[in-house]
Amino acid sequence: MKNGKWDKRIGRAGELAAAHPFAAEGLRFYERVARFQKSLYVQIEAQCGQSKIPRAPGTLRREFDPFLLLPRFAPFLSLIEQIAPSPLSHTAHELGAKSGSQWQEILATFWEEELGSPASLAPDETLLSWMFLQPYAEYLADHTEWTTPDGTPCVCPLCCGKPQVGALRPEGDGGKRSLICSLCGTEWAYRRIVCPACGEEDVHKLAIYSAKEFSHVRVEACDACHSYIKTVDLTKNGHAVPVVDELATIPLNLWATEHGYLKLQNNFLGI
Numbered sequence: 001m002k003n004g005k006w007d008k009r010i011g012r013a014g015e016l017a018a019a020h021p022f023a024a025e026g027l028r029f030y031e032r033v034a035r036f037q038k039s040l041y042v043q044i045e046a047q048c049g050q051s052k053i054p055r056a057p058g059t060l061r062r063e064f065d066p067f068l069l070l071p072r073f074a075p076f077l078s079l080i081e082q083i084a085p086s087p088l089s090h091t092a093h094e095l096g097a098k099s100g101s102q103w104q105e106i107l108a109t110f111w112e113e114e115l116g117s118p119a120s121l122a123p124d125e126t127l128l129s130w131m132f133l134q135p136y137a138e139y140l141a142d143h144t145e146w147t148t149p150d151g152t153p154c155v156c157p158l159c160c161g162k163p164q165v166g167a168l169r170p171e172g173d174g175g176k177r178s179l180i181c182s183l184c185g186t187e188w189a190y191r192r193i194v195c196p197a198c199g200e201e202d203v204h205k206l207a208i209y210s211a212k213e214f215s216h217v218r219v220e221a222c223d224a225c226h227s228y229i230k231t232v233d234l235t236k237n238g239h240a241v242p243v244v245d246e247l248a249t250i251p252l253n254l255w256a257t258e259h260g261y262l263k264l265q266n267n268f269l270g271i
Contacts, residue, residue: 005185006038012241016248023248026269030247032083033131033268040072041135045143054145060159060184063140064111066104069133073103076132091124107133130183131268137161137184152190154199156181162265163196165246166220166231175235180242182265195222196229197264209255216240217249221261228261 010031017027047068080092095103109120110129121129141158149157156163164182168175179190194201200222210218216237221228230252232242246267253263253271263271 006034006041008241009244010034010038012239012244013247016244020248023250026250027244027248029083029085030244030268032079036076036079037131037135040076040132041139043072044068044136044139048139048143050143052143052145055140055158057146057149057157058160060137060140060144061111064108065136066108069107069136070100070103073107073132077128080128080131088124088127091122092128095125095128127268127270134183134185141181141184141186149188152194153188154179154190154196156184156186157188158186159184163190163229164265164267165242166190166196166229167242168231168233168235170235170238175233177231179229182267185243195220195225195227197222197227198225200224209252211249211251211255214245214249214252217245217252219252219256219261221256221259226261227264228256229264 013027013031013034017024017031020027074096077092077096081089081096083089084092095106106121106125107129110126111133113120137159144158146158154163155161159181161181161183163179165180167178167180167187169178170176177190177192178187179196180187190196193203193206195206200206202224205223207221207223208218209221216233217240218231218233219228220231230246230249232240232245234240234242237245247269250271256263
């Protein structure tokens with residue numbers, strides 16, 4: 001079972017909220033969402049089993065089970081209505097009044113279109129669908145037999161989602177770079193000196209910025225396409241959880257925005 005990863009995320013969110021008051025509100029919100037996601041993941045695994053299924057690269061989103069998901073959507077919307085700031089809470093309230101067929105249409109639209117801003121969904125509908133469907137996507141990914149892809153794809157090899165954050169994990173005397181999918185959580189190897197947005201390889205066009213209060217997290221920006229992604233260096237802090245530490249480092253986002261860079265994929269907090 002891989003649901004222990006949720007406990008790591010929840011625990012890390014609490015640690016970082018206590019350490020960084022400026023990010024505490026967002027991290028507390030994430031912590032509550034992650035607790036629901038853990039519960040949903042456990043329910044899905046109990047109902048669907050722990051066996052791994054062979055899936056071809058890029059095909060994970062071909063699977064969508066409304067009979068499994070829809071009965072669990074109302075409790076999720078109720079939680080978000082209670083804990084989210086406006087207008088997300090208001091959107092959750094409005095969605096709660098819709099029919100099951102409308103829920104299915106919204107969730108399926110998000111699932112089938114590229115993660116970001118499906119043209120037919122409002123931004124808050126996209127965000128709520130993403131939060132709710134992430135445990136389902138992670139369950140499918142965790143229970144997939146797949147072969148490491150050739151080369152270094154810039155999108156997730158399982159679901160084609162954009163990377164949320166990068167990671168440097170210890171390897172030999174240095175760190176090996178990987179990217180972590182924003183939807184299904186799959187982590188795959190990626191070359192150190194390459195922009196994951198446009199493939200730029202010129203080191204002179206690839207800027208790196210870090211701040212002393214977050215020495216283990218850095219902005220990796222590209223002057224060719226003006227995008228950026230944050231990378232969490234676990235060789236410097238082995239207790240870090242990349243998808244959570246990325247949420248806490250808001251000053252790095254501010255620096256990147258001030259310098260004209262656009263984030264490759266926003267997170268749950270919209271940053």
